[in-house]
Amino acid sequence: MQNKFLNKMGFRYIGSKDKLSDIIISEMKIINPNATRIIDLMAGTGLFSLALRERGYQVTAVDVMTYSFHHLNVHLFLNSAPPFLGIKNIDNINKFSTVDLFTSDNYHTILNYLNQLPPIYGYFYKEFSPGGKPSNTNKVRKYFTANNAAKIDAIRHEIKRLKDDLIISKIEHSLLLHDLIMAVNDVANIAGTYGHYLSKFVKRAESPILLQPTSFSTKGIISGHKIYRGYAEEIASNLNGDICYIDPPYIKRQYAANYHILETIAREDEPEAIGDSGLRPWRDQYSNFCSKVKIRNSFDQIIRSIKCKYILISYSEDGLLPIEDLINFLSQYGDVTKKNIRYKRFKSNNSLKEAMLNEFLICLEKREIKAF
8 A cells, every 4th residue: 555645754643543454444344345335433634534445445435634534535545646627717726837846746746836836924924933923922932934834824724716716626625635735744843742942943844844645545436435524423423334443532632732733724714822732722632532530431332332233443552541441341341352452552753662552443333222
C-alpha cells in the first residue's frame, strides 16, 4: 500500500494502523471469508480505509474529525486526478501550466498556481508564527516560520474562494485540502502532534512549504463507498456491514486537541486560539473513548445498535481499560477471541528510544441482542 500519504513522514498519527493493515485484513478474511462490506468506524487518516478499498472491499468510513472526511474522500473516491475544468475561469491560469516542477495537466496547474500565490499575513501568520501577535497570549507561537504561515494563509484563503465561487468541485476541494494538510505536516515545527510547538525551529520546519501532487492508488473500485462525519456512537444505528473494525483512542489524549491545526485547515475557519498552544475550542469533538468512566457506555451504544455480526477491535496494553477488563466487558455481547501483535509505541520525535508494546486484535462475534 504505497502512496504519498504513507511516504510523507511529516504526518505521524497517534494510533495509526498503516503498518498493521495486512495483519488486520488477514484476520478479517479468517473471521468472515465472504465479507464484502467493511465498516471502518474511526477512520482517522483514512489509510486503513484505502487498504480495504485496494483489497476489493466496499467501505463505510466514519470519523468525527473534518480533516478525516477530506482524506477519506481522496482515498476512497479517487484513482486519478479529477479534471479541475473550472480553473479556466482563473485569471492568467495558463502561465502556471508550464512550470518545470510538474507536468501540464489541470491538477498540476492548480498546484503550481497555489504554490506561487503571494503571501497573506492573516490568521496563521498572526496566531502560529513568530512574526505574528497572538490574540490570547503575549508569547508568540512557533508552529511555522513566518514565511510558511503567510503562505498557508494565502493557499487556504484561495482554496476556499475557489470552492465558494464554484470553480472547483467538492472532490477537487477535498483533494486540495488533503494536499495542503500533507504540505503543512512537512513543515510543522512539532514533535509528533500539534499539542505544542518546539521551542527552536528544526531544519525540516525551515523548508519552504510546497504543495505536491498526490500519488493515487489505482487498486480497487471507487464507487459504492460511504463516508459519515460524526460520532460513532450516534451514527452506528445507521450502519450495516459484514465486519465492523473499531480502532478507538486508547488513552486520554484527545485527537481534537492534538490535531487542532489540521482541523482548522479542514474547516476553513478562524477560531479563537486559546492558551500557549493556541488550541481551537474542541469540546464539540470530544471522544468518550478517552475517558475511563465513559468508554464502556460508548462501546455499549455501538455494539447494541450497529447492524453487524462481527466486530474487530484494535486495542493496546497502554489503553485506559486493562485488556482483560475489556474482554470481560465484551463477553456479555457474544463470543470473544484475542490475538497479540508486537508493535512500536507512538512516541514523539525527541524520544531517546523506541519501545515495543502489545497491540491486541479482539474479535467479537455478536449474538442477538436488543438495541436501544
